[in-house]
Amino acid sequence: MIRYLFNRMLLSLKQRYHYDVQYQQDILTADLGAFLKFMGFQAMSSHSGNLPAGPLYATRLRAIIRDDCGPCTQLVVNMALEARLDPDMVRAIIHRDLERLPEEIALVVNFTDLVLAHDPEADDLREKIQARWGQRGLIAIGFAIGSCRVYPALKYTLGYGKACSSVIVTTTSVVPIN
Template structure:
């Protein structure tokens, strides 16, 4: 009975977001305990703390794009739109057009990229340390934790899907009925 109810929840997700949940259904059917742990993990992934939604989705979408998963990125874009993040901001996040973003969102885009690439800077003071300090100044330690959760948790979804054989390459994302190529700012 519990599997039936959980599967019904997954089908609702599919219907609402047009998102392929077969990898979750496979987990549910093969190992209920593993699926319940996965559902528990979702509480970490959805934590937001005091970070504004546009900045939070900058971290989430940036993490997904780093793992090259189109369907997961599309779901995050759809969730951001549903949460009220303006399409222009989402498009700039996907394209990594930091010049088109509000300062705080650009800060999170740059911080997310540095965290994901772990590029040590030549100077004694690393750029990610400077950005981390700015984040703490804006939203406190709770904001830094929320962004750390977003970056680390959202990387799990594409990795899990790829490991289970459901990975898809990310070629374009649709933002408010407009196709957007990740990491490429529009031609001016």
Template sequence: MMNTEQTYIQSANEQLTAFEEHYQYDVSYLQEILAASPEAMQAFDQFKAMGAFRRKLSPEAYFVANIATMQTEDCGSCLQLVVKMALEAGVSSEIVRGALNKGAGLSTELELLHLFSVGVATNNLVDGLQEQISELFGKEALVEIALCIAASRVYPSLKRALGYAGKSCSLVQIEVQERN
């Protein structure tokens, strides 16, 4: 009979394998966390809810912020994952391409959100832009944007700290495939 920790480890491994297969994303760094410290993985599981929290933001706004932030981290595999997730969430390929192209071709609001996200992630925020984003999207959405930006930076940081940057954080050609 398995104890609670063994049950958690088995379940977490199954979830990681399913995630890896679904998104074609290397989860080795997460498997390493789980193997080294199931308690750390449980803490990380709780963190993931923060990064995915979205009530006011549209999927388009959430993923523009996520893509813009992820681009600043220079992690190609993480960026490709976010692109796949955006398309899966119903974000149009045009918006995804705009987000990948420094906001070009996006609506004014989404272009400003892209600029804001990059500014926050690089500590180079244009004066007055935070207030403008708050007015455009609302204070609650601004909080969700802040959570998205902060959470987006965690994954590449974990990979780098655990020695996976050279293996999986290199820039890649990002594919934006039309949804069927």
């Protein structure tokens, strides 16, 4: 019965975001305990702290682009649009077009990319992040960076990371810039 309920939840996710949930269904079928742990991880990945939607999705997009080649990025794009981010801003985040982004979004895009590259220049930007959103905001960014990387790793491990594609922002096809 519990597997049935979880599968219904996954099918709802699939329908809402047009996202292939087969890898999650496979986990559910093979190992309920592993699936329950995966669901616990979902709580971490949905944490937003005190970050507004713009900086939160800028972080999530830049992090997912680093490890994904389409489907997971499309999911985050769809979620960002659902959170009412401007499509032009989403495209600018994907293209890393800092001149077209508000200052706080460009800050988060730069910081996320530097963190992902293990670049010590992230230290200077970390102070700006903390000054703007405090330690709670920094933690939310850290959770977003870390959690966005898990999904592609899990999909590739299970054999579902082979479908590379561009992403669609409203009606425009966009190729992510890593």
